[in-house]
Amino acid sequence: MTQAPVSEPRTAPAAGRGRSARLGSPASIVGVGLAAILGAAVLSLMIGAHFVSLPDAFTHLFGSDDGSQAYAVIDSRVDRTLVAVLVGAAVAIAGVVMQGITRNPLADPGILGVNSGAALAVILGIYWFDVTTMAAYVWLALLGAAVAAVVVYAVASLGPRGPQPVTMALAGAALTAGATSITAGIMVSSSETLEVFRFWQVGSVSGRDMGAVAGVLPLFAIGFVLCLIMGGILNALALGDDLARALGQRVMVGRAVGALGAVILCASATAVAGPIAFVGLVVPHVVQLLVGPDYRRILLGSLLGGPVLMILADTLGRVVTPPAEVSVGIMTAVIGAPVLIFLVRRMGVR
Amino acid sequence: MALETLESPSETTKSEAATVVRTVRRRVRRRHLLVLVAIGALWLGLFAARVLLGDFTVTIPDFFRILFGADIPVATFEVMESKLPRAVMATLAGLAFGASGAVFQSMLRNPLASPDVIGVTMGSSAAAVVAMTVFGMDGLPLALVAILGGLAVACAVLFLSGSKGAATYRMILVGIGLAAALQSVIQWVFTTTDVYKAQDAMVWLTGSLNSVTWSEILRVTVTVAILLPVVAAMSPRLQMLELGDDAAQGLGVRATQTRALLMGAVVLMIAITTSVVGPISFVALLAGPIARRLNGGRPSIPIAALVGACIVVAADYVGAYLFGASNLPVGVVTGIAGAPFLLWLLIASRRTIKDG
Numbered sequence: 001m002t003q004a005p006v007s008e009p010r011t012a013p014a015a016g017r018g019r020s021a022r023l024g025s026p027a028s029i030v031g032v033g034l035a036a037i038l039g040a041a042v043l044s045l046m047i048g049a050h051f052v053s054l055p056d057a058f059t060h061l062f063g064s065d066d067g068s069q070a071y072a073v074i075d076s077r078v079d080r081t082l083v084a085v086l087v088g089a090a091v092a093i094a095g096v097v098m099q100g101i102t103r104n105p106l107a108d109p110g111i112l113g114v115n116s117g118a119a120l121a122v123i124l125g126i127y128w129f130d131v132t133t134m135a136a137y138v139w140l141a142l143l144g145a146a147v148a149a150v151v152v153y154a155v156a157s158l159g160p161r162g163p164q165p166v167t168m169a170l171a172g173a174a175l176t177a178g179a180t181s182i183t184a185g186i187m188v189s190s191s192e193t194l195e196v197f198r199f200w201q202v203g204s205v206s207g208r209d210m211g212a213v214a215g216v217l218p219l220f221a222i223g224f225v226l227c228l229i230m231g232g233i234l235n236a237l238a239l240g241d242d243l244a245r246a247l248g249q250r251v252m253v254g255r256a257v258g259a260l261g262a263v264i265l266c267a268s269a270t271a272v273a274g275p276i277a278f279v280g281l282v283v284p285h286v287v288q289l290l291v292g293p294d295y296r297r298i299l300l301g302s303l304l305g306g307p308v309l310m311i312l313a314d315t316l317g318r319v320v321t322p323p324a325e326v327s328v329g330i331m332t333a334v335i336g337a338p339v340l341i342f343l344v345r346r347m348g349v350r
Numbered sequence: 351m352a353l354e355t356l357e358s359p360s361e362t363t364k365s366e367a368a369t370v371v372r373t374v375r376r377r378v379r380r381r382h383l384l385v386l387v388a389i390g391a392l393w394l395g396l397f398a399a400r401v402l403l404g405d406f407t408v409t410i411p412d413f414f415r416i417l418f419g420a421d422i423p424v425a426t427f428e429v430m431e432s433k434l435p436r437a438v439m440a441t442l443a444g445l446a447f448g449a450s451g452a453v454f455q456s457m458l459r460n461p462l463a464s465p466d467v468i469g470v471t472m473g474s475s476a477a478a479v480v481a482m483t484v485f486g487m488d489g490l491p492l493a494l495v496a497i498l499g500g501l502a503v504a505c506a507v508l509f510l511s512g513s514k515g516a517a518t519y520r521m522i523l524v525g526i527g528l529a530a531a532l533q534s535v536i537q538w539v540f541t542t543t544d545v546y547k548a549q550d551a552m553v554w555l556t557g558s559l560n561s562v563t564w565s566e567i568l569r570v571t572v573t574v575a576i577l578l579p580v581v582a583a584m585s586p587r588l589q590m591l592e593l594g595d596d597a598a599q600g601l602g603v604r605a606t607q608t609r610a611l612l613m614g615a616v617v618l619m620i621a622i623t624t625s626v627v628g629p630i631s632f633v634a635l636l637a638g639p640i641a642r643r644l645n646g647g648r649p650s651i652p653i654a655a656l657v658g659a660c661i662v663v664a665a666d667y668v669g670a671y672l673f674g675a676s677n678l679p680v681g682v683v684t685g686i687a688g689a690p691f692l693l694w695l696l697i698a699s700r701r702t703i704k705d706g
Contacts, residue, residue: 158697178689184556185682330534337531344523
């Protein structure tokens, strides 16, 4: 097993890239990122089963309800675009922090089984307690995500040579398989639960009511704060635990705070939009190629890059198989799998 | 005792050494046979329980009368249309999954390698679900599509992981990635159909014996009857491959050819089985290590196949009768039982996986 590239995910591949400095300054990251989000959002408002021209989109966006079909379309697209921004940012940031604190370039809430833990908790809530509110989903998802994260990390730590990328991915896969089995068992025996759950399960931002989402915004805020203050700690951790300690970082406290923040963000995002796979994996790596190895910049870039990927995936999903719509969670998985395979090959895993 | 004799060669003549080797070999063979008989008896017991017991009990004489054509009201229907086909199919699926798991684990020299971890079963499922719901296929064409799906994923994993025979972990990770993408394709199909079709697909996707027909059983029987002996016959060569390609070449085994042949046979066997019962998770993964442990640390494809049969028959019984009114698909039971086992295997493999 080639140890070096695995344990130094950030610094090794990106250090030699001088041109990455082009996008390096925080101001340019924010500028480019916001412009990209804006562009994607405009596309998202225009494109879908019902095409709305740019002038019409703006007229209806800032106008009042004139009862027209275009207005209703824009109204629903505004909601799902906003949800996509929120969820995309949350999952991407969670991905950065998970990759940083585990020093595992393959860490992603989907791959590590955190999403399926959250999903399992939610379906148990629907099945046993007839839970239907977003707020209740969030707390259930939080509980499930936390348990899954602890189990996967503990199992991987007890495995050969500590928490390796492979053991973590396998532990995540095992947990996902087990959770999926229980989920399937419940859905087979209860068609009401199946009806509620099957659309939630694939990860979607359509038909999500902003009013319901607003209730969980405080939780998102806490998660974002906890993750975004991790920049310096993640930079230190990338050098190895010993060096990080020598630099005055409290390694375990830093890891715990990061894990808490990442789990809160994953759970909130999962509660709102269902499990979204691979965004947390893909965005940090792409952003890192653009902005270099500094975690503070990667966090900032991913905060803006996650929404771009989510909005574009959602928009693409509306038009690839007309008249049906492909949920965003499915689009991101199809986009993300090749990236995972590319990363695995580049890492030189044997 | 045997080892002590071997360690003092000065006092051991050649013929004595030969006797020792022969004794050890005989003991290994005897243990293998003993385990094989014991696990076979266990399977027979489980099979009988599955057919005779449950919420509708059939007596042994009645069972044989039904088997030879007697028409007993209700009982004949229960046995011939539900209990017997399920038990037979469970056995066949267990044999196929168990044997293929053992082959994968030996071939890739990794206790975690199995067709479901690498994504082969997911390939069959995804192809079949799309063919079924989008193109309305059924019967033999559906089975062919499922087989092609499994083969395609197997080839893709081999190709994408840059197979030199040693990149096991890369194969596993590439497999996990492909499986995740395929899973989402299945879920897409799942959301586009109506709720009744979805529930049908759901049962099938998790691995289920609820609606197997005798013609499907015949198809799988032929497959397993041809391929299982082929795979079992190649197991000595497989054991040499475990020594590493170079050593195997030295012993006269053509490594690449053997591996391709085994892989082809195993993938075909799984794909055909999956096309009938869906992906029954973890059976392939569980059977290999259990068989190895029973057989004193040596791999054995026949034992793994029988262990697989026991697992599926038992899981089907548990799913059908032990959860009250709801009839759980067999794949749900194996999934719930198998996940903790895989986690345990990850921890326990500390000793078996040394490096890379």
